[in-house]
Amino acid sequence: MKAKTEYLFMNLPQRRGFVNITREVEKVVKASGVQEGMVLVNAMHISASVFINDDESGLHHDYDVWLEKLAPHAPTSQYRHNDTGEDNADAHLKRQIMGREVVVAVTEGKLDFGPWEQIFYGEFDGRRKKRVLIKVIGE
Amino acid sequence: MKAKTEYLFMNLPQRRGFVNITREVEKVVKASGVQEGMVLVNAMHISASVFINDDESGLHHDYDVWLEKLAPHAPTSQYRHNDTGEDNADAHLKRQIMGREVVVAVTEGKLDFGPWEQIFYGEFDGRRKKRVLIKVIGE
Amino acid sequence: MKAKTEYLFMNLPQRRGFVNITREVEKVVKASGVQEGMVLVNAMHISASVFINDDESGLHHDYDVWLEKLAPHAPTSQYRHNDTGEDNADAHLKRQIMGREVVVAVTEGKLDFGPWEQIFYGEFDGRRKKRVLIKVIGE
Numbered sequence: 001m002k003a004k005t006e007y008l009f010m011n012l013p014q015r016r017g018f019v020n021i022t023r024e025v026e027k028v029v030k031a032s033g034v035q036e037g038m039v040l041v042n043a044m045h046i047s048a049s050v051f052i053n054d055d056e057s058g059l060h061h062d063y064d065v066w067l068e069k070l071a072p073h074a075p076t077s078q079y080r081h082n083d084t085g086e087d088n089a090d091a092h093l094k095r096q097i098m099g100r101e102v103v104v105a106v107t108e109g110k111l112d113f114g115p116w117e118q119i120f121y122g123e124f125d126g127r128r129k130k131r132v133l134i135k136v137i138g139e
Numbered sequence: 140m141k142a143k144t145e146y147l148f149m150n151l152p153q154r155r156g157f158v159n160i161t162r163e164v165e166k167v168v169k170a171s172g173v174q175e176g177m178v179l180v181n182a183m184h185i186s187a188s189v190f191i192n193d194d195e196s197g198l199h200h201d202y203d204v205w206l207e208k209l210a211p212h213a214p215t216s217q218y219r220h221n222d223t224g225e226d227n228a229d230a231h232l233k234r235q236i237m238g239r240e241v242v243v244a245v246t247e248g249k250l251d252f253g254p255w256e257q258i259f260y261g262e263f264d265g266r267r268k269k270r271v272l273i274k275v276i277g278e
Numbered sequence: 279m280k281a282k283t284e285y286l287f288m289n290l291p292q293r294r295g296f297v298n299i300t301r302e303v304e305k306v307v308k309a310s311g312v313q314e315g316m317v318l319v320n321a322m323h324i325s326a327s328v329f330i331n332d333d334e335s336g337l338h339h340d341y342d343v344w345l346e347k348l349a350p351h352a353p354t355s356q357y358r359h360n361d362t363g364e365d366n367a368d369a370h371l372k373r374q375i376m377g378r379e380v381v382v383a384v385t386e387g388k389l390d391f392g393p394w395e396q397i398f399y400g401e402f403d404g405r406r407k408k409r410v411l412i413k414v415i416g417e
Contacts (some may be wrong), residue, residue: 001279001314001315003416036276037140037142037276038179038276040316040381042383043392044393044395046394052239053185056220058221058222058223059218059231062218063232066210080337081332081337083336084334089336092341093341095331096377097235097236099239100329100330100377101381102239102240103181104181105272107274114270114272115183131392133383133390135390137316138142175281176279177318177413177415192370193324193359197358197360197361198358200358201371202370202371205371209348236374237374238374241379242318243320244320246413251283251411253322253408254322254323278279
């Protein structure tokens with residue numbers, strides 16, 4: 001069995017945003033030499049997500065509006081977590097909707113994707129350094 | 140390490156619906172010859188889900204009503220994604236709640252399941268051909 | 279390839295609650311002897327979750343309040359699933375938000391975690407015996 005681990009550093013200038021990381025994952029899969037296996041891609045921070053969906057800016061806008069409706073940032077006093085001095089309780093909630101991780105099949109050395117699948121990093125409490133883990137296993 | 144990949148074709152006649160695909164996944168696991176490992180099952184389209192829950196029609200009705208409340212289809216003009224000519228923005232939102240994929244343990248050659256676990260395909264924008272990927276790895 | 283499977287028994291005295299199971303997962307990873315691989319941790323029951331987030335009691339309170347708002351327990355008659363004699367339809371909905379499973383990278387024999395990542399069992403219909411599955415594969 002082969003295994004390869006890489007860490008991707010993220011530091012978004014705004015509180016919330018989505019970044020397409022598909023190319024970075026493809027590079028790690030290629031470098032791993034794995035032909036048949038799986039790749040795990042996960043946020044290493046608990047107020048961020050990794051998810052698969054469409055690379056369409058209108059949809060990303062819709063996600064942002066929708067998540068803000070389901071788990072509003074303000075008033076920050078509505079969340080007990082924010083009594084700790086944080087103001088990011090909503091980010092921990094939004095991340096549960098969008099998910100922590102994806103697992104993608106590697107077939108014949110490539111991400112085994114449908115026509116529109118792209119991997120995104122979703123940031124809900126940015127303006128600080130965070131990491132994404134990419135782990136490939138297989139043969 | 141052994142690996143086996145199969146694609147399941149779906150084409151639901153209605154916009155939304157749930158299909159039990161547990162038997163199909165079991166067949167692929169058996170055919171793979173894997174005794175100890177994992178199986179990944181994921182929607183290959185970004186307006187559909189694969190998830191594990193109960194095979195109970197009342198619950199599926201509840202999911203449908205609940206998802207429509209959290210991410211309504213109409214008015215379609217409320218979503219910027221639909222400015223692209225699509226009317227399926229809500230499907231991309233619903234799929235995030237229900238998830239893209241499941242990973243299931245394979246133990247002694249079988250899906251290592253609790254008493255009520257069943258695997259479902261969840262369609263949120265049907266009436267077109269879609270695929271589910273089943274990938275088994277292990278030994 | 280090495281593989282190790284363990285089952286963790288849960289029986290919460292209340293309907294809803296969160297239990298940190300990180301130490302138990304670490305023990306199974308250590309006992310497996312796997313240096314490079316992945317560990318799957320999933321609820322084996324469909325009204326419970328396994329998820330990764332912060333071990334902070336204020337946040338857990340916020341999750342509980344938020345999930346109750348998104349998928350209220352009462353009135354139980356609002357859910358068709360409860361016509362079967364159950365009163366736990368809301369638990370099946372809450373579990374979809376929080377997720378069934380996590381997959382964590384194992385690197386150099388340890389859970390490859392960010393600074394705050396902890397693994398939790400989320401119970402939404404307790405006062406009965408349930409199980410969590412821990413499966414490690416790798417080398």
